[in-house]
Amino acid sequence: MYGPFASKILDSSFKALIAFSRNQTSLPSSRYWIRRTMSSTSTNQESLPPIYKWASTDGEFRRAPTSFRNVIEKDANSGAQFVAEKDRYHLYISWACPWAHRTVLVRALKGLDDVIGLSVVDHHLGPKGWKFSTPEECPGAIPDTANNKAYLSELYYMAWPEYKGRFTVPVLWDKKLGTIVNNESSEIIRIFNTTFDDFVPEHAKGLTFYPENLKSEIDSINEWVYDSVNNGVYKSGFATTQEAYEKNVAPLFESLDRLEKIFSEHEFLVGNTFTEADIRLWTTIIRFDPVYHGHFKCNAKSIEKDYPHILRWARRIYQMPKVAQTVNMHHIKHHYYGSQKNINPTGIVPVGNGPDLSKPIIL
Ligand SMILES: N[C@@H](CCC(=O)N[C@@H](CS)C(=O)NCC(=O)O)C(=O)O
Numbered sequence: 001m002y003g004p005f006a007s008k009i010l011d012s013s014f015k016a017l018i019a020f021s022r023n024q025t026s027l028p029s030s031r032y033w034i035r036r037t038m039s040s041t042s043t044n045q046e047s048l049p050p051i052y053k054w055a056s057t058d059g060e061f062r063r064a065p066t067s068f069r070n071v072i073e074k075d076a077n078s079g080a081q082f083v084a085e086k087d088r089y090h091l092y093i094s095w096a097c098p099w100a101h102r103t104v105l106v107r108a109l110k111g112l113d114d115v116i117g118l119s120v121v122d123h124h125l126g127p128k129g130w131k132f133s134t135p136e137e138c139p140g141a142i143p144d145t146a147n148n149k150a151y152l153s154e155l156y157y158m159a160w161p162e163y164k165g166r167f168t169v170p171v172l173w174d175k176k177l178g179t180i181v182n183n184e185s186s187e188i189i190r191i192f193n194t195t196f197d198d199f200v201p202e203h204a205k206g207l208t209f210y211p212e213n214l215k216s217e218i219d220s221i222n223e224w225v226y227d228s229v230n231n232g233v234y235k236s237g238f239a240t241t242q243e244a245y246e247k248n249v250a251p252l253f254e255s256l257d258r259l260e261k262i263f264s265e266h267e268f269l270v271g272n273t274f275t276e277a278d279i280r281l282w283t284t285i286i287r288f289d290p291v292y293h294g295h296f297k298c299n300a301k302s303i304e305k306d307y308p309h310i311l312r313w314a315r316r317i318y319q320m321p322k323v324a325q326t327v328n329m330h331h332i333k334h335h336y337y338g339s340q341k342n343i344n345p346t347g348i349v350p351v352g353n354g355p356d357l358s359k360p361i362i363l
Helices: 004-010 014-020 030-037 098-109 152-159 185-194 212-230 232-237 242-265 276-292 308-318 329-339
Strands: 089-093 117-120 171-174 179-182
Touching: 089 098, 098 185, 098 276, 152 171, 152 179, 179 185, 185 276, 212 232, 212 242, 212 276, 232 242, 232 276, 242 308, 276 308, 276 329
Parallel strands: 089 117
Antiparallel strands: 089 171, 171 179
């Protein structure tokens, strides 16, 4: 296990992170933000504030590596820096974000609601990054009850004053040490999987989404699903050249065809068992028709019309206890269509919500 500062230095991708964020050279003084926001209405990629610059100069979107990668030890007497305790950790998410959605979904499924606190940012991602609002200002938002901050970026600077990366959700925060434990969704869901089992309700103890005997199969599915589907929609949607867009949209639909075949023969992705592989794919699939199909130009096919087996699988998961309460379609649609003005300059939010996932599962 790494300590919070050791991990930052050990992370081999740290240099790439610095290179990626070289435009953000100082802490966000108000002058800095005013200067950056003046051009925020422009749709020209070059004149956008850094927070809206998704694609590289060659037109391709490359996701920056995540910088806080600590784990939490289950054994409170292990002497580790981060150990499992009730009400010590706090999860920051956006209902809109598919990566954050994974973490809040596992939190719900594992019965961690009373063990790990929750804050939900406003769906609008502005020039200063994710912001905390009251539920009156933004229904569905939950203010920062752990640190009482106005912006998510303030937490990153509390944890690491020299931080130069993006201010992303999810963030798993340690209230005791006042720092970020981890901001990588794929690792947070594994932390939630079994680490807090001493504190969860009886039915959730031992419930695992990463069972020992299926680990290698889950890992190999996760790899291609992440690259071509989870991140594939972003690589298509954030591309700023025709070439980059076409290069990434083709493998996305090849993978969806492959998934359709899998779900025509199996109930779940791995071993006919509901695992983290399903959870990781599902948060992308439920956003596909309402957002990615139009906004990210992933419109060769739709889930509702062209992938009946994927749709049946999506409904099966949506209808599991506690899942539907983690889906906030208003936040999802308003975030993408309303915040990413370089892609949708008018900010108009389309009326469609995608397929009705609460419908009976038939085929
Ligand atoms: N690798 C991260 C990616 C998280 C991520 O990209 N989150 C997006 C929202 S969907 C974000 O917060 N973006 C804000 C920004 O880039 O300024 C994870 O899986 O946890």
